[in-house]
Amino acid sequence: MNTLAQKDNPLAYEFFTGMPRRETRTLEDLFDNYGVRHQTLAKISDMGFTVNTLIRMTEQELDDVIQTMVENFHIELLFGERYGLKAAVRAEKKAIEDEAERQRTMSFSSKSEKKRRLEGGPLVALKEVGKKKQKRRRLKELGEDGEDRPREHPFIVSEPGDIVRGKKNGLDYLFDLYEQCGKFLEQCQQISKEKGEKCPMKVTNQVFRYAKYTGAGYINKPKMRHYVHCYALHCLDTEQSNAIRKVYKERGENVGAWRQACYLPLVSMARANGWDIEGLFNRNERLRIWYVPTKLRQLCHAERIKHGE
Template sequence: MDPVEAFRCWDVRMAAAAAALMAAPPPRGGLEELFRDYGVRYQTVEKIGELGFTVSTLVAMKEEELEDMIAALCHVLRWDLLVGERFGIKAAVRTERRRRHLDVVPLAAEEHEGFSQEGLSEEIAAAASVGEPCETHKKKKKKNNKKSEEEEEEEEGEEDRQREHPFIVTEPGELARGKKNGLDYLFHLYELCRGFLVQVQAMARERGQKCPTKVTNQVFRFAKDAGASYINKPKMRHYVHCYALHCLDEEASNGLRRAFKERGENVGAWRQACYAPLVEMAGKRHGWDVDAMFASQARLAIWYVPTRLRQLCHAARGGGAGEERPLRLAGGDSVGF
């Protein structure tokens, strides 16, 4: 064969191979499998891959970072994203994150158990070598953990610290405008916490572990791992008495919201004002037994009683039965009952 002709044939074959390589869709790190059942179009998955994202990257991202990725998809690549696709992307990532968490937790528990046993044996050997009495791991754990879970939950020193309130006072059914959320959204977070508690209880029963009856640190950790980083212990404990008033006397709670909205008060003043109706309710209906008051409502029974509410009930009870005693709130306001 003529060398020139052979070179031409080789050049044609190379061009065909290059065209086939360009036409074949590059692997996207399992993105197609991740978004398969969530209404995300194949072209959208390709665009996400073009930005360099993989399944592992998406799962490790926070909710805010997912929003940034979706914004880049729309503005950088000029891609028209359907409304359902926006929710589908987030739902798929949350599901994958939850699945990986459930796969990792049992393995981590086994590794932790092995590490604890190894540390225990070294501890016993060290104690025997110096002639000290051997104390079991269980006794040491009990000695070091003097405070129970309930006592830890009731410590609310952070409640008195100055903080920026992420909410604004809104009337029932009113949508908040701007960056801050309304009070309906705040109460909705407590309902979400109840759902997370149910999931934690189901997992504990399946594994034969101790089943929590209240919203504890374990529930907040589970919510964070599930992608609900907006649910955290300081925020939920800070407004739990406001939610208590909403559950026990929704009409009084709505009236308080309307009054403070009309006066233009901030959410901090509204939060302080929520104590007085609860103290009055505890004295008249439950004989100052604030624990019984919380236990009387199913949605409220899963939350620990705030320390501040206990102190106010104790102070009001010490004022004498039947005597009108003003309850002094932060800011100088006082409410008699």
């Protein structure tokens, strides 16, 4: 189906994009009342971003765009603009999801009613209700396992030794999860040796499955991959890691801002090490079991090209 047919046919549009058709909006409409200045919107447009591009980005990708605007394009974003950009995109995604859910519910209700009328009897209605509950449960589980859905970080910025209470956890707890993963890896290696199978040398999906099997379901791949560079800084330069934690706690920054701040020291270390970020990981006893994050590799490559090295 060509582009024109997709544009004229709302059903085709939804099939190809996975989202219901909404009225075309401009960047000004998207960020209206979110404190984003016109000159900032002009820069975003000059960079080639559209409404459709932005609302299909993950939270991490949007963080990367903001970081690029500030560091590479030297765009001076106001403090509130950073949050306004993300809040506007998050709200638009929520509106699209709500509209899609409304349409699915209406379609489902129509089909269920028609089927009950044709087949009759209360048993059919009960089965339909049960299927609907199972579907909602599966969607919820998918969201918890890493689907692109806005949600609050489970951690807060804390200094070493801070006792964090309530529903959130401190960074000491986060780093302890990585230590636990190391122990689960050792157990997986021992089991593989006993079975005569190939031993995993790094924390792979096998280790995460084993952790879940033993009851450590709180250790999951998306979460551990998300903060692995923060743990790397903690292992390679604990003093600098603690200093950054202290500064960002005093500022009242959230864990997302702290996470972004952990990249720069690692890039500096890589430069001092001849841009061998892999070697930095492999030479550290606790860090060698983790893969170097793709984002960290990209930043090192960009800085290397920037300095002509």
